[in-house]
Amino acid sequence: MRARLGFSFALVAVYAISVVIAPLLYLAYYAAHSSTGSLLVEVLRLSLRQSVIQGTVSTIISFSIGLLFGLLLIIYNGRMKNVVISMLFVTYVMPGIVMAIGIISIFGYSSRLWEIIYGNVVYNAPMIAVLSFSTGNSTSVREIYSAKTLGAKDSEIITKFYLPNSLRGGALGAILTFILSFEGFSLPLIIGGPSYSTMEVMIYELKSILPTFSQIPFSSASLLGLLQVVILVVPLYVYLAIRSSARRNESNLPSPLTRYSRVALAGLVLFIVFVMIPFFGMFLKYPVWLLNVHSITARLQISLAVLISNTVLFSFASTFIAFMISIVIAVYRPTLRNQFLILLPLIFSPVTLALSYFLIYGEHIPTSLLIILIFTAVIIPLNLRMMIQSVGTILPSESNSSRTLGDSAIATFFKVQLPRIKWEMSTVLSLMFITVMGEFSSIVTVYTQSTETITIGIYNLLSLRDLRDTYNLTEIFLIVIFISSFIINHLGKSGAVGQT
Amino acid sequence: MVPLDKLKVVAISKKIGSEDILKNVSFSLKEREIKVILGASGSGKTSILNSIAGIIRPDSGSIIKDGKDVTDLEIEKRNIGFVFQDLGLFYSMNVAENVAYGLRIRSRDLHEINDKVAEISDALSIASHLQKFPSQLSGGEKQLVALARTLITGPDLILMDEPLSSLDSFLRNSMRWYIKDIQKKFGVSIIYVTHDLADAEILGDSIAILHEGSILDDGEKDRILNHPKTAETARILGYNLYSTGGRNYAIHPSMVIVGGPVKVRIVYGETGIKHNYLIETEFGKLNVVTDQILNEGDGVSLERSIQLP
Incomplete structure (x- = not known):
């Protein structure tokens, strides 16, 4: 042994x-072995700034939208539930370059920050919605019925029971969104252009386009790469440390908020249209x-x-x-x-x-x-x-x-x-x-x-x-x-x- | 020559985090013996079995099987069968595949495997279920499949971790006799852990009482059940405990005799197959289980009490 x-x-x-x-x-x-000249410092400063801006803004918007639609997923209790979840999942597994091409097919070449943010949100909000749903849905139905018998309103059921549990999955998704947006590559490279280069893009450019930026080839790219590792190790540790395992809800009791199911479905359909636009765009065009x-x-x-x-x-x-x-x-x-x-x-x-x-x-x-x-x-x-x-x-x-x-x-x-x-x-x-x-x-x-x-x-x-x-x-x-x-x-x- | 014990557990201890889950546990198992380890939930019963099987390694002490130290031996090399509390049936395989599993991995001849599966499934009355999957079986049938799967490989001994705990009381009772019968037929040594006194009474040749990770008492069934050595052992076995004249006594509810010098006040009385009472006496409250009716003001005899050290 x-x-x-x-x-x-x-x-x-x-x-x-x-x-x-x-x-x-x-x-x-x-x-x-990289030369720490003022040019490299400027490159570092600008790319770090873009990584932080894109990471932070994308995370805030994705989290807000994802959490909202995660709650709608909990409330909706119809036959289409698995279809909705699968469609949200599809956007998340789509390659970043496909997302970038899809966005160009709609907005053309315009190089605007909000398009990168839009791409990040479309990419990450479905993942946050599914994660929020998975932890929120593990809320004990018996607990909710107990609360209802004690006089809790539906709004209180959502804010006191479903929301706190959804936040666990949502927070996990938010950290992952920050990491993925911070090290965003396809969107800033393809639709952003030089003004919106993240650290990830700069590492690529210093390696493949300007390998001899320093005296020893690739040393500047290595410096940026190492810095990015150091910056992301904390959020990554938090991400790994969060336990998001959702309990299976074994109760056979009916869903407590069934009466809002149709409204929730309408909201979810809108969400799916929102995230699918880039993919449909190019096929139609x-x-x-x-x-x-x-x-x-x-x-x-x-x-x-x-x-x-x-x-x-x-x-x-x-x-x-x-x-x-x-x-x-x-x-x-x-x-x-x-x-x-x-x-x-x-x-x-x-x-x-x-x-x-x-x-x-x-x-x-x-x-x-x-x-x-x-x-x-x-x-x-x-x-x-x-x-x-x-x-x-x-x-x-x-x-x-x-x-x-x-x-x-x-x-x-x-x-x-x-x-x-x-x-x-x-x-x-x-x-x-x-x-x-x-x-x-x-x-x-x-x-x-x-x-x-x-x-x-x-x-x-x-x-x-x-x-x-x-x-x-x-x-x-x-x-x-x-x-x-x-x-x-x-x-x-x-x-x-x-x-x- | 003195025959070797089938298994000897020598002073094993195990700590998980800051908690001592096993403290210096020692006992032995003889050839063809069923030893029941009786203890409450959380007393360390499963940890003892896991240590013997090699699923966990004790921090100290040793496990001796047939005279050889197997403490550090891999699980799969110990040849110790294990019927788990949840049985651990392979849900991706049908009954025949479950039962044949141990022989298949020993690369036995296909004819031999088929013959042995047929033989053991006849012996345990599961022949008609061989093509079913575990999820299609009742609780009792699953027990039999788990037993067959363990027995077919001819293990040196079998560990059973409360395998009957999920069954209803009727089935549990018949399964106890079934296990007893199978053990006699196959002549295998068994360590059976349970919190159910009835399991110990019917199955055990010897009983060890486990409490908070320590063995309180260990010995022949009759001695343990009828002459508990300590108050804690007596309590676990369901005895009433009381003190008088500076001495401690224990008496089993069924040993209280109706008609005697000790006057009683009946706190509660219920009639089932037997009459059950909670009575108040000069020695405190006592449980009584008797065939006779007890009335307010009647007396009882506590002469069959055991004096505790």
């Missing part, structure tokens, strides 16, 4: 060193059947088939590797006291992660492998967290039974636990796959022409101001995402499900 403890520790130590500590050390080494493959190939000097195969290959490989690593860590995790170590890669923004991995491995491995490595590190924390949460829903006695009957921990996971969480895992796999397919900020930092993916293709077409091809390729991309995630989801759920 002690040997197992040692093995677990060794596993996590290798993981932490290779994925987090070594990249951090490299960043620190390069950052220490540039229908997919106007696609001209030859034009795209000629513009990008690379075939559409290569773009798609690169995207699918990188996504599949990194999803598979991340999934397997997550399994090994999840199986041996119970001996760990602190999950924080496992989730440490979250402290890197995708661009900082790509930069640090480029510094360590860039010269030693092919770019395609580097991209797979970066994608893997991007999705491991998400995958691990969801896997650990799913495994936690299974009674420990099931896995303990398997162990006492003579099976090893890892075999127990595959034979007993995985079949029980295969629905959740299919969803997680699809999510990871969509996330890495849409990953843009990290790959744009390290790609070469032979490793271009669809997101890079979209960005390059946009840079050439070829809007029709840009929109058509984005639409093709959405279709590829849909088909791929459907296949993964379907494969994961195939076979005997058993009875639960």
